[in-house]
Amino acid sequence: MTDETKRIEEQIREAREAFEGRPPLDKWHPDLSGDIDMRILRDGTWLFQGKPLQREAIVRLFATILRREDDGEYYLVTPVEKWRLQVEDTPLLAHGLDVSGEGRDQVLTLTLNTGESLVVGAEHPLRMDSYDSGEPRPLVGVVQGLEARLVTAAYYELAEYAVASPDNEQVLGVWSDGQFFELGQG
Structure with a gap:
């Protein structure tokens, strides 16, 4: 895991303390932080920097902060960051x-x-x-x-x-x- 994914994971954990179930993504509107080198393949495999995320818990965690916006793009969203990622078919x-x-x-x-x-x-x-x-x-x-x-x-x-x-x-x-x-x- 890189510093970038660790930082996002920590933000999710902190935010989870304030809610039950899925995070309130509809209330989070940070500015775009940029593109993250993450891709979800058609078979459901999540890649980070070209390598599969090995921990299923991390994939499940990231899936809770994933949304698709009106521009058709997919984003990982925390209260303070928003990262665009690529999705081949459906996430x-x-x-x-x-x-x-x-x-x-x-x-x-x-x-x-x-x-x-x-x-x-x-x-x-x-x-x-x-x-x-x-x-x-x-x-x-x-x-x-x-x-x-x-x-x-x-x-x-x-x-x-x-x-x-x-x-x-x-x-x-x-x-x-x-x-x-x-x-x-x-």
Whole structure:
């Protein structure tokens, strides 16, 4: 770990004493400190200075201060610093799916690569996108403009719960938390 990452880690720890759960990033608006030599690969690997961050606890910690702003860029934000980093695809991955209930009462819960769980619904909507190749790119909203991409296995598992839309039988989707999320044409 370098002095730069140690300093950011210390700022996060100090700030965590004042809150529970995720930091209040929406209240932090420091000036841009610059670009940090950090990159999140499509497979979810975090690189710092070209080398993978080995400690999962550090990755999870940094993920709590990550946000995407209106300019489309990703930033690590503390109360006093803001560092721009590069993200190849999405910064988070959804790899676990838990399903409870059936039909309109069904609730889908996704587990992220950071260990967090979230319920697909109004607060964490599911949407379909695609890569230039046409490959599906299922995404779920997380927080602060961040999205998590469902890994292939989670997407295939999700597809097992697809049903016809109540408005158009040609459209397939899934129910979760009282809402219908379209997956595509049937």
